[in-house]
Amino acid sequence: MVQRQTDIIQEQCKELVYNVTDDVKSSMAFLDTLQEDLTNLWKRVVKIDFNSAQSQMAIDILEKDWTEDKSINNLQNGSNAILMQMNEHAKRLLTLEMQTANLTLQRCRGDGEASKRHLQMQNIDLKLSQIDHRIDESIKLYDNHRKSNENVLRVYRDALANIARRTHNMSGDIQILSNAQANFRLDMNKFVGQLPKDCSLEKFNGIKLIQVPSLGPLEVYCDNFPNKGPWLVIQKRFNGSENFFRDWTNYRNGFGKLASEFWIGNQALHLLTYKRSMKLHIDMWDIHDRYLYVEYSNFRVRSEIDQYAIEISHHSGNASDALSSHNGMGFSTFDRDNDASSANCAVHHTGGWWYQHCHRADLNGRYSLGMTWYDEFSQEWLQLARVEMKIAPHEL
Ligand SMILES: [Ca+2]
Numbered sequence: 001m002v003q004r005q006t007d008i009i010q011e012q013c014k015e016l017v018y019n020v021t022d023d024v025k026s027s028m029a030f031l032d033t034l035q036e037d038l039t040n041l042w043k044r045v046v047k048i049d050f051n052s053a054q055s056q057m058a059i060d061i062l063e064k065d066w067t068e069d070k071s072i073n074n075l076q077n078g079s080n081a082i083l084m085q086m087n088e089h090a091k092r093l094l095t096l097e098m099q100t101a102n103l104t105l106q107r108c109r110g111d112g113e114a115s116k117r118h119l120q121m122q123n124i125d126l127k128l129s130q131i132d133h134r135i136d137e138s139i140k141l142y143d144n145h146r147k148s149n150e151n152v153l154r155v156y157r158d159a160l161a162n163i164a165r166r167t168h169n170m171s172g173d174i175q176i177l178s179n180a181q182a183n184f185r186l187d188m189n190k191f192v193g194q195l196p197k198d199c200s201l202e203k204f205n206g207i208k209l210i211q212v213p214s215l216g217p218l219e220v221y222c223d224n225f226p227n228k229g230p231w232l233v234i235q236k237r238f239n240g241s242e243n244f245f246r247d248w249t250n251y252r253n254g255f256g257k258l259a260s261e262f263w264i265g266n267q268a269l270h271l272l273t274y275k276r277s278m279k280l281h282i283d284m285w286d287i288h289d290r291y292l293y294v295e296y297s298n299f300r301v302r303s304e305i306d307q308y309a310i311e312i313s314h315h316s317g318n319a320s321d322a323l324s325s326h327n328g329m330g331f332s333t334f335d336r337d338n339d340a341s342s343a344n345c346a347v348h349h350t351g352g353w354w355y356q357h358c359h360r361a362d363l364n365g366r367y368s369l370g371m372t373w374y375d376e377f378s379q380e381w382l383q384l385a386r387v388e389m390k391i392a393p394h395e396l
Pocket of ligand 1: 339340341342344345
């Protein structure tokens with residue numbers, strides 16, 4: 001843009017200079033013409049002077065002859081005619097002098113115009129030099145900006161190239177990690193797939209890792225007592241160290257420690273029992289350390305949609321069947337009242353259980369005197385100090 005404006009100004013200046021130069025040339029030619037005219041006039045004046053001098057000589061001769069010639073009147077007339085001619089010459093001379101003066105005046109004016117144009121040209125030269133100076137500054141500024149922009153652009157391109165390199169390297173790392181993760185997942189699935197689905201192959205008591213369908217690997221406690229196992233322990237209490245007065249979510253997910261007191265969780269219970277029939281064995285020791293047990297050859301827990309309702313039947317054992325009366329009941333916690341009572345049995349008995357109206361067995365009730373079993377054989381409520389609930393596949 002600056003370059004274009006500069007070109008336009010230079011063109012205008014050149015045109016102006018050309019015009020002024022033409023004017024000066026015209027003035028000089030005009031002056032030369034005037035000079036020539038003056039020279040011609042001067043020659044004519046000199047000629048007139050010469051004629052006047054000759055006329056004067058003729059007059060002198062005539063005056064001399066006048067004293068001798070009697071026809072003086074005729075001479076007088078001739079003299080008058082010559083005087084008239086002289087007057088005419090004088091007039092023409094005056095006129096020429098006036099014309100000369102006018103020409104001189106015009107020449108002076110021409111000189112003034114030339115000076116004025118000379119000053120204008122000087123001003124134009126000054127402006128041109130100022131414009132050149134500004135153009136130089138603009139060009140320098142433009143160069144500086146261009147260099148600065150080029151530097152910024154170079155830095156930006158370098159940064160972009162670095163990012164591209166790093167991204168490329170990173171994408172390689174990501175691919176490696178992704179492959180490693182996929183391999184790990186395959187290994188993990190393979191490993192989990194090889195895990196047992198229960199404790200049936202375990203020969204020793206302890207914490208084992210099994211595979212629960214739809215849940216994945218799960219640590220459980222396997223127990224070889226009694227000898228009709230091995231058993232997968234779903235609940236254990238023996239010292240009241242664990243709080244069993246918990247909400248629905250806690251009972252769904254399970255709580256406690258496998259090496260101590262715990263509840264395996266209603267969701268795991270459902271997934272372990274809903275596809276194949278399991279048997280439930282319960283070991284009980286009352287506060288007098290008397291051992292009792294019951295066993296149900298059919299035990300199943302329904303899904304959460306069915307409130308983890310219990311299905312239980314086919315009792316055996318040295319304690320009577322107190323749990324079949326809970327058959328079909330949904331699980332209840334203090335925040336989910338699924339019992340058959342107008343009261344909230346979970347709140348009333350500070351536990352979570354398949355309460356009905358409210359219960360004949362409450363193995364998750366308050367540890368101190370609330371953990372009970374109604375034994376019809378002895379027709380008494382057993383006050384339990386220790387309980388273990390455990391399951392095993394029905395076919396064993
Ligand atoms: Ca109720």
